[in-house]
Amino acid sequence: MxxxxxxxxxxxxxxxxxxxxxxxxxxxxxxxxxxxxxxxxxxxxxxxxxxxxxxxxxxxxxxxxxxxxxxxxxxxxxxxxxxxxxxxxxxxxxxxxxxxxxxxxxxxxxxxxxxxxxxxSRPAKAMTHEERLEHIWSATHDQYRGYAGDSFLARHRGKRTIQVFRAGRPELKLLDELTDAEIAAKLPVHLRHLPLPTAA
Incomplete structure (x- = not known):
């Protein structure tokens, strides 16, 4: 974990x-x-x-x-x-x-x-990469998220997983390893195009 x-x-x-x-x-x-x-x-x-x-x-x-x-x-x-x-x-x-x-x-x-x-209080709406992942985890039903088990490498066991579709088939993937396209697909439409925060 x-x-x-x-x-x-x-x-x-x-x-x-x-x-x-x-x-x-x-x-x-x-x-x-x-x-x-x-x-x-x-x-x-x-x-x-x-x-x-x-x-x-x-x-x-x-x-x-x-x-x-x-x-x-x-x-x-x-x-x-x-x-x-x-x-x-x-x-x-x-x-x-x-x-x-x-x-x-x-x-x-x-x-x-x-x-x-x-x-x-930030003037512009933006989401960090971590905030995108946390929102996806929070918004996904338990049936489509979980924790890495025996089918994952030992070093990944206990990490959070999320169901994605590859070639039309469901597959569990580590939440932290979602691609930008997979993140965009999992976010609601109104959050997909928010920019990353600019460095202060």
Whole structure:
């Protein structure tokens, strides 16, 4: 299993309630679930959601804590990782977000908030290569994604896979090895032609 640790956007668009619950556990089908500490797999993942979904989660369970524009759920996903919900003013509008934060890491909710604001305040719409792959993973149904097993080389086992079509036949391919054409085919039309961000 490849673990991640950076703060990263995992879905483009505003998640409705059904999408929100799917995004809460994008890694539900991972092999050996619960056998190790998979905190790094979740910590740092974030996405935008609607105000109704934000308020629904606020009313669902008593928050662990509330601080200004954010609140944390008292029910932890794994280890010290829990959901933190934000209501943020960005470019004159109010938007809501969810992030998984590792509360054992001092300042992780603030770091996630700052990363969200920085990412969403960029003047031009663009998607990094990694964001394209994360969106594809998030938007693909479990039936068409998975994890590399025995048919892959040992060094690739446990890495994420996605179903592609070659010569009209379905085939599992490592998510990280999708070509630009395969990425474009998997993205919704409105995201296919977004430019890569320019270097600062």
């Amino acid at each position: 490849t673990l991640q640790s950076s703060i990263r956007k995992v879905y483009f668009g505003v998640a409705d309630r059904r999408q929100m619950f799917r995004l809460f556990d994008r890694h539900a089908e991972r092999p050996n679930r619960w056998e190790g500490d998979d905190s790094a797999l979740y910590a740092g993942e974030w996405f935008e959601l609607g105000k109704a979904e934000h308020d629904y989660m606020l009313d669902l369970l008593p928050p662990l804590w509330m601080r200004g524009e954010m609140f944390a759920l008292g029910e932890f996903l794994i280890g010290s990782v829990t959901s933190v919900f934000y209501t943020l003013r960005i470019d004159g509008g109010t938007r809501c977000f969810h992030a998984y934060c590792d509360l054992a890491v001092t300042g992780s909710p603030r770091a996630a908030r700052d990363a969200i604001v920085e990412r969403e």
